[in-house]
Amino acid sequence: MVDITPASRTGLILSANAGSSSLKISLYELVGDNAESPKLLLTSSISNITTPPVKFLFQPLEISTTCRVKNEEVPTITEHASAFAHFLESLQSEADIDKDRIVQVCHRVVHGGDYTDAVVISDGTYHHIGKLSDLAPLHNGAALAVIKSCISVLPKTNSIAFFDTAFHRSIPPHIANYAIDQAIAKKRGLKKYGFHGLSYAFILRAVAQFLNKHPPSALNLIILHLGSGASVCAVKEGCSYDTSMGLTPLNGLPGATRSGAIDPSLIFHYTNKAGRISHDPKVATQLHVTQAEHILNSKSGWKSLTGTTDFALTTRRSNEGSPVDQLAFDLFRDRVLNYIGSYHLKLGGQVDALVSSGGIGERSVELRKAIETKLECLGYSGVGDANEDANHKEGVVIDVSRGDPETKKILICRTDEQFEMARQCAQGDKFWEPV
């Protein structure tokens, strides 16, 4: 009989996180007894894929004569497939690792429709995920391009799709459904799916460990994931109860190029071509993305208000008195507060901690301060001095609250979607069964 117990699992696991204009990759080693915590060997990020020059960063954890850091602009990278190919070349040339040692590739797929769990890629699952691309135009197409490359250059390796949506399968019907004709809604799958689920799963476990609350089902949290795409999640008894994104990642908070929630009628006053298919060359031609979706996904958000997608720059400029940057900063804080207030109420005020994560949530001292000083009226501790020092502190979870035991905690969690996939892969029996 073939041994498929966790202790028998060895090899390299690669996790790929394809964003709208970036690809983040982490490589882990599994030696059987570390299935709970696969060992990180290196990370790589390829950014500005749709706005060249493309930046390529390759960072082995241990540097040696055969393991080098690379940080360069690469004009030959034009889309996600060539970005992935460049990573594989560097794996050999910079880290002396043969790609054939990779036994599993985990792919973050943002929209998984009704998939409630990760799936091994086959012809059937590949095409099903392809059909969902219209609902996550900035993301699913990019993930599929990387999956396709894997199938062709790593034919003996399992490719597994991990879905952002899976974490939110617990959202109850009265929250997940929209007030629209239910026959049409059911037929077309028009409901709230929610996203950033791999990040929320990672945070839930990390915070449970930090607060010493086991199992995680003992926890109620309000989690902010504030990055290029931003969302909030109410976790009730260890499960997603509500989240700000909806049918697509467009709803809820604004993001780098996304409007977030707007009055649905607005778009018909913005353009009289809202329903026409977009012919923008950056939108893959096989996707049926309307001009409305293109404007609200790619031509809105911080970029449309301030000219930059860099929220750190927006914050600096707003401190220097720039009115448009101040508007972007205040508008973001306002929308985040909408959700915190609402989720605090939905959780009956029984909140173990407010957790801030994502590129902005983890690093923006100013935004955290602006949000969290408003929360004292709800019994949150307010940010303490630790907020200022958080960027220099080590650790996955950092307590930035004032430390008054009577008040609710405010934490930062350095989320890691790639690690969450590698961990779930290492532990999932079905991924290791011989074919």
Ligand SMILES: Nc1ncnc2c1ncn2[C@@H]1O[C@H](COP(=O)(O)OP(=O)(O)O)[C@@H](O)[C@H]1O
């Ligand atoms: N110190 C900082 N202050 C404010 N925003 C920051 C800071 N560092 C990074 N960011 C912002 O974080 C965002 C990227 O977050 P990230 O979670 O990596 O996004 P994504 O994975 O969605 O591409 C960018 O808008 C970037 O400007």
Ligand SMILES: CC(=O)OP(=O)(O)O
């Ligand atoms: C779902 C989503 O918006 O993802 P990201 O923040 O990585 O763009």
Ligand SMILES: [Mg+2]
């Ligand atoms: Mg992200």
